[in-house]
Amino acid sequence: MAPPVTVRFQLLFLRAIGFLIGLIGQAARAFGSHKFDSKTTGPVTEPLLLLSGVQLAKMIRQRKVKCIDVVQAYINRIKDVNLMINGIVKYRFEAARKEALAVDQRLAERQEDETVLEKKWPLLGVPLTVKEAFQLQGMPNSSGLVNRREAISNTDATVVALLKKAGAIPLGITNCSELCMWYESSNKVYGRSNNPYNLQHIVGGSSGGEGCTLAAACSVIGVGSDIGGSIRMPAFFNGIFGHMPSPGVVPNKGQFPKAGEAQERFLCTGPMCRYAEDLIPMLKVMAGPGIRKLRLDAKVHLKHLKFYWMEHDGGSLLMSKVEQDLIQAQKKVVIHLETILGASVQQVKLKQMKYSFQLWIKMMSAKGLDGKEPVKFVDLLGDHGKPINPLWELIKWCFGVSVYTIPSIGLALFEEKLRYNNEKYKKFKKIEESLHKELVEMLHDDGVFLYPSHPTVAPKHHVPLTRPFNFAYTGVFNVLGLPVTQCPLGLNTKGLPLGIQVVAGPYNDHLTLAVAQYLEKSFGGWVCPGKI
Secondary structure, rough: OOOOOOHHHHHHHHHHHHHHHHHHHHHHHHHHOOOOOOOOOOOOHHHHOOHHHHHHHHHHHHHOOHHHHHHHHHHHHHHHHHHHHEEEEOOOOOHHHHHHHHHHHHHHHOOOHHHHHHHOOOOOOOEEEEEOOOOOOEOOHHHHHHOOOOOOOOOOOOHHHHHHOOOOEEEEEEOOOOOHOOOEEEOOOOEEEEEEEEEEEEOOOOOOOHHHHOOOOOEEEEEEEOOOOOOHHHHOOOOEEEEEEOOOOOOOOOEEOOOOOOOOHEEEEEEEEHHHHHHHHHHHHHHHHHHHHOOOOOOOOOHOEEEEEEEOOOOOOOOOOHHHHHHHHHHHHHHHHHHOOOEEEEOOOOOHHHHHHHHHHHHHOOOOOOOOOOOHHHHHHOOOOOOHHHHHHHHHHHHOOOOOOOOHHHHHHHHHHHHHHHHHHHHHHHHHHHHHHHHHHHHOOOEEEOOOOOOOOOOOOOHHHHHOOOOOOHHHHHHHHHOOOEEEEEOOOOOOEEEEEEEEEEOOOOHHHHHHHHHHOOOOOOOOOOOO
């Protein structure tokens, strides 16, 4: 049956937007500079950089390695490769060295039991990086907005404070997309971040600087946030692990921009890392009191889990087709689970997944409890200053004098057209409720759903402008409020990371995290760039 005329018109309009932005993107790509074209970062030669956060903390507690040596090893690596990837945009090396020396001095002076030390400081001495959108005392907090270039944090975001209290040592802050609303991390404050597996390709967004920093072994654990895939897309494009927790578990306080009242419950702060065994310790620390909502210590018998999988979203006209490399990687996982693990695996077709983008727009159009409209993106761009004129900014951009990026200008131009009126909101609210019910009833407390992390592997710079809606492969799960772990699955023949999303029912994060550890053991997890 053909879709109604109004639906066809909406699809044609959205595709037209994508086409127009794509033309601009082609112009941006034509004039863009690629100083490091066709290069990867060099391989890791320092053994300390190849240990998980859990392993490093244990060795430091046992006094088998000095904390200062660990921190210095990471500083050396950053100096070697960060110029190429532009992941870390502000260092705090001197402060990190002092904090590492303080750890070593304390361990030398006090012969505390290792168990006691682990309970007090589970991440003792572990190098950490933080997305620039989060407050880190003494560090910039602009979210890539030129108007906020001078904004310096005088305190820590809640999750940053919790990680520091647990012993982690921040090395610096990492790049993001302008105002965290695009899936390529580039802005007019810090410039563009590059993928360590091929510098011509994107790192994802908005936590893209974090993703490439971790992938390039310039950090071991990191902090990201996710309202449409901003943890999972960078984790996928950079071949690392990223977890979007169940909503309301990890505090979001202390990041800019602040989500609107209605959108706050869809924004999730979560861990990003190279090694799956770091996910649970990080999440336990980052959640604070919210950890009581989860069962992270519950024993998971993977063989008894029910696995469900879906190759693509069902054929939305707005999004790219899923590449064969990713379909084949997914099928390898399915075959492995069936033949090696002996688990029950079932292919499903959730027909309403094809409305993923529309459901995400419905979420972003939601009003607060007081009936107020969500904050306009164009107003965020002004940051309490003089209102901006998107059309004028587009003209200025064409002459190279706008202080805003083209994705932000494009969103500001079209956001009123993209927002749903009350009638459309109600329509897609019903679809969302139906899809949520279908997934939750399917998964119960003993099932996980395997789904592509994105339709393509990491595209080249500016290409997302021609495919602006592909983020809906991750964004749909923000709408549905389900926990998701992005897991790396090695590299394709061109040396770019493959991966998959593992989804569970509400507050069943322990299931996706257990599957992540299993997939790491079975498929190798993170692959060091430069060893392709």
